[in-house]
Amino acid sequence: MQAVTSDREPPGDVSDPRESEGSLVESLLATGYPAELECDVVDKFNVPLHLRPVRSDDAGQLVAFHARLSPGSIYRRYFAARPLLTPQEVSHLTQVDYLDRLALVILDGDEIVAIGRYERIPSTATGEVAFVVRDDFQHRGLGHLLLAQLASAAWSRGLTKFSAITLLENRGMIAIFEHSGFPVSTSHRDEEYYVSFSINPAERVAPRRDARRPGAE
Numbered sequence: 001m002q003a004v005t006s007d008r009e010p011p012g013d014v015s016d017p018r019e020s021e022g023s024l025v026e027s028l029l030a031t032g033y034p035a036e037l038e039c040d041v042v043d044k045f046n047v048p049l050h051l052r053p054v055r056s057d058d059a060g061q062l063v064a065f066h067a068r069l070s071p072g073s074i075y076r077r078y079f080a081a082r083p084l085l086t087p088q089e090v091s092h093l094t095q096v097d098y099l100d101r102l103a104l105v106i107l108d109g110d111e112i113v114a115i116g117r118y119e120r121i122p123s124t125a126t127g128e129v130a131f132v133v134r135d136d137f138q139h140r141g142l143g144h145l146l147l148a149q150l151a152s153a154a155w156s157r158g159l160t161k162f163s164a165i166t167l168l169e170n171r172g173m174i175a176i177f178e179h180s181g182f183p184v185s186t187s188h189r190d191e192e193y194y195v196s197f198s199i200n201p202a203e204r205v206a207p208r209r210d211a212r213r214p215g216a217e
């Protein structure tokens with residue numbers, strides 16, 4: 001079972017953090033990196049890991065992370081064979097504004113083992129999300145944890161919905177959305193599966209495997 005540190009409210013909190021959205025946005029513009037999103041976590045085997053927002057100096061670690069992904073994981077993430085990331089892609093993935101574009105990484109020591117991100121669709125309050133977990137860390141609850149933490153951060157930043165496109169055969173990703181506790185709408189066309197849902201915490205039913213405070217039942 002995964003858990004998060006107790007220095008922030010769990011994603012199921014029903015208070016509306018956007019009441020202070022103006023001051024949050026001002027503070028982020030002033031300080032940039034949102035250190036308050038950092039927390040220690042454990043995977044379902046109780047292995048201690050660290051979750052934090054991506055930083056521009058993660059470029060080397062991101063390249064190393066990508067090099068360890070299987071071709072199948074790369075294809076399910078990018079819908080294409082992509083053995084190497086271009087320098088432009090590395091910059092795009094590591095340089096975010098922490099408001100309309102946010103990525104969270106999970107680290108095992110110094111190594112990135114998972115990344116989840118949202119990018120606001122221009123002129124909307126919807127963020128498109130995508131995830132990738134290193135193969136040897138898959139099925140350990142990290143995808144589920146990243147979605148919960150990203151949704152909480154996005155809601156605080158004024159986004160109200162998430163959407164995603166995944167492959168119809170990607171049962172793991174689809175299961176994460178279906179088990180997220182959010183009211184998920186789905187459709188599909190050919191091999192692509194479309195998901196969208198409100199990230200309003202008041203509409204969320206806390207799932208059984210949600211992130212928890214250490215020591216909580």
Ligand SMILES: CC(C)(COP(=O)(O)OP(=O)(O)OC[C@H]1O[C@@H](n2cnc3c(N)ncnc32)[C@H](O)[C@@H]1OP(=O)(O)O)[C@@H](O)C(=O)NCCC(=O)NCCS
Nearest residue numbers: 073076132133138139140141142143144173175179207209
């Ligand atoms: C898809 C992917 C991100 C999932 O990440 P993950 O860390 O392996 O996923 P999790 O362990 O959190 O969740 C998946 C599993 O938990 C289950 N699960 C998740 N939340 C759950 C919940 N609340 N209750 C019960 N089961 C749950 C899922 O059914 C699935 O079961 P399994 O691992 O036993 O097969 C990962 O496999 C990956 O990186 N794949 C390649 C890239 C990719 O497909 N990206 C998606 C593009 S958007």
